[in-house]
Amino acid sequence: xxxxxxxxxxxxxxxxxxxxxxxxxxxxxxxxxxxxxxxxxxxxxxxxxxxxxxxxxxxxxxxxxxxxxxxxxxxxxxxxxxxxxxxxxxxxxxxxxxxxxxxxxxxxxxxxxxxxxxxxxxxxxxxxxxxxxxxxxxxxxxxxxxxxxxxxxxxxxxxxxxxxxxxxxxxxxxxxxxxxxxxxxxxxxxxxxxxxxxxxxxxxxxxxxxxxxxxxxxxxxxxxxxxxxxxxxxxxxx
Amino acid sequence: xxxxxxxxxxxxxxxxxxxxxxxxxxxxxxxxxxxxxxxxxxxxxxxxxxxxxxxxxxxxxxxxxxxxxxxxxxxxxxxxxxxxxxxxxxxxxxxxxxxxxxxxxxxxxxxxxxxxxxxxxxxxxxxxxxxxxxxxxxxxxxxxxxxxxxxxxxxxxxxxxxxxxxxxxxxxxxxxxxxxxxxxxxxxxxxxxxxxxxxxxxxxxxxxxxxxxxxxxxxxxxxxxxxxxxxxxxxxxx
DNA sequence: ACGGCTCACATTGTCAACAATCGACTGTCT
DNA sequence: AGACAGTCGATTGTTGACAATGTGAGCCGT
Numbered sequence: 001x002x003x004x005x006x007x008x009x010x011x012x013x014x015x016x017x018x019x020x021x022x023x024x025x026x027x028x029x030x031x032x033x034x035x036x037x038x039x040x041x042x043x044x045x046x047x048x049x050x051x052x053x054x055x056x057x058x059x060x061x062x063x064x065x066x067x068x069x070x071x072x073x074x075x076x077x078x079x080x081x082x083x084x085x086x087x088x089x090x091x092x093x094x095x096x097x098x099x100x101x102x103x104x105x106x107x108x109x110x111x112x113x114x115x116x117x118x119x120x121x122x123x124x125x126x127x128x129x130x131x132x133x134x135x136x137x138x139x140x141x142x143x144x145x146x147x148x149x150x151x152x153x154x155x156x157x158x159x160x161x162x163x164x165x166x167x168x169x170x171x172x173x174x175x176x177x178x179x180x181x182x183x184x185x186x187x188x189x190x191x192x193x194x195x196x197x198x199x200x201x202x203x204x205x206x207x208x209x210x211x212x213x214x215x216x217x218x219x220x221x222x223x224x225x226x227x228x229x230x231x232x233x234x235x236x237x238x
Numbered sequence: 239x240x241x242x243x244x245x246x247x248x249x250x251x252x253x254x255x256x257x258x259x260x261x262x263x264x265x266x267x268x269x270x271x272x273x274x275x276x277x278x279x280x281x282x283x284x285x286x287x288x289x290x291x292x293x294x295x296x297x298x299x300x301x302x303x304x305x306x307x308x309x310x311x312x313x314x315x316x317x318x319x320x321x322x323x324x325x326x327x328x329x330x331x332x333x334x335x336x337x338x339x340x341x342x343x344x345x346x347x348x349x350x351x352x353x354x355x356x357x358x359x360x361x362x363x364x365x366x367x368x369x370x371x372x373x374x375x376x377x378x379x380x381x382x383x384x385x386x387x388x389x390x391x392x393x394x395x396x397x398x399x400x401x402x403x404x405x406x407x408x409x410x411x412x413x414x415x416x417x418x419x420x421x422x423x424x425x426x427x428x429x430x431x432x433x434x435x436x437x438x439x440x441x442x443x444x445x446x447x448x449x450x451x452x453x454x455x456x457x458x459x460x461x462x463x464x465x466x467x468x469x470x471x472x473x474x475x476x
Numbered sequence: 477a478c479g480g481c482t483c484a485c486a487t488t489g490t491c492a493a494c495a496a497t498c499g500a501c502t503g504t505c506t
Numbered sequence: 507a508g509a510c511a512g513t514c515g516a517t518t519g520t521t522g523a524c525a526a527t528g529t530g531a532g533c534c535g536t
Contacts, residue, residue: 070308079527094398105339160332295491317497
């Protein structure tokens with residue numbers, strides 16, 4: 001609609017001024033604290049305490065919490081309390097089974113449209129992930145792996161799919177982060193993702209499908225085993 | 239208070255006491271108003287006005303609005319305004335393409351576990367839908383169709399999948415409701431769903447898959463055409 | 477000693493007032 | 507006449523106080 005836009009020199013790089021609104025800022029901070037493990041799964045969150053901690057009133061904090069509830073990281077019961085979501089084997093199974101379907105769907109969407117920039121982007125993110133793994137930086141590896149997979153979703157341009165991925169990513173990161181804190185090294189080995197990317201750039205869609213299925217099965221199994229061990233320990237410790 | 243109710247005969251059916259909290263109540267009311275067409279797509283929502291209208295303060299209303307934003311029914315830009323989401327052809331394409339994938343996934347999950355109660359539930363919802371169509375009650379038909387498909391998702395017990403369906407259902411209902419208001423009769427004919435259910439109860443998974451694909455293609459095309467006509471009219475009218 | 481009741485505390489839900497920001501209008505300068 | 511700066515109204519963002527609700531401890535009666 002008549003944007004006129006004459007100049008606007010290089011709009012892309014400097015578009016990120018703080019942009020205001022506490023809500024988003026707080027939500028980011030809280031999310032980071034949860035995924036970082038500063039607040040552990042199952043812990044109760046009290047609005048007044050957090051409000052003080054963030055130095056804001058309860059209003060914006062409330063809205064931030066509600067956003068995290070929608071992301072599936074928090075659970076609230078009225079007039080009673082709000083807790084960080086707990087870790088459960090069932091959830092992991094659901095997340096990984098869903099990822100298989102969604103990721104294959106993503107590749108269906110983009111398969112015929114894979115261009116140079118897609119290939120380059122994918123390889124770049126694989127390199128970044130590999131670098132993090134080689135540097136043995138687990139936290140960075142988790143982020144890099146999420147970005148590798150996230151790039152595929154983004155590339156489809158399918159807004160609804162991206163939304164859905166966003167709603168899963170948080171929980172996935174929560175599990176990985178917990179795994180990382182417990183065992184140190186977590187991520188799949190390098191070659192796992194090498195094969196994944198190779199298939200993604202190949203012309204054999206069926207091979208990619210089974211690679212995704214295997215990839216997820218491996219990841220899911222690994223995470224499940226970690227959780228089962230954790231549960232066993234919890235029972236023992238109680 | 240302290241109802242003490244030792245008896246509580248039949249705990250399952252009466253679990254739904256009002257349960258308090260304005261937020262949910264307002265969210266329901268607002269959602270209904272939007273889907274009903276009382277507030278039309280693209281319209282601006284002003285917090286103060288709605289707060290008066292609902293007879294509550296801006297606090298709870300704000301949270302209800304934020305919930306609808308997460309459901310994809312509203313769009314807010316900070317300090318500026320909140321609008322009901324507009325109707326777009328791209329969105330419809332995305333929704334229907336996603337539905338194909340999700341619904342096939344749902345049947346994959348439940349295929350081997352289809353028991354008597356599943357079959358009965360499915361048929362019951364088909365009958366309900368058929369009755370609404372025969373009665374030419376479009377509004378009820380829309381709800382019934384959503385419940386038919388929703389039943390499949392629910393039956394999987396896959397919480398994440400159900401969540402995802404919930405996040406799509408609102409938008410889908412928005413489009414159908416708009417279509418209904420514009421053209422009166424909207425829904426696919428009876429036999430479309432008859433075949434769908436027949437396949438869902440058969441033992442031929444591949445046949446079901448193609449039926450779902452066709453089913454969605456028909457629905458998507460129909461909705462798309464409606465939207466294109468609407469856009470053309472809008473351009474003409476402007 | 478056990479079950480039920482009451483009461484106080486902790487926490488969330490709700491409200492009305494205040495501040496920050498955006499968009500458009502208007503008046504002025506070139 | 508055109509463009510820019512300043513200002514005004516509208517709307518959302520934020521705040522602190524107050525009300526409703528759920529939970530657990532302690533008390534009383536049996």
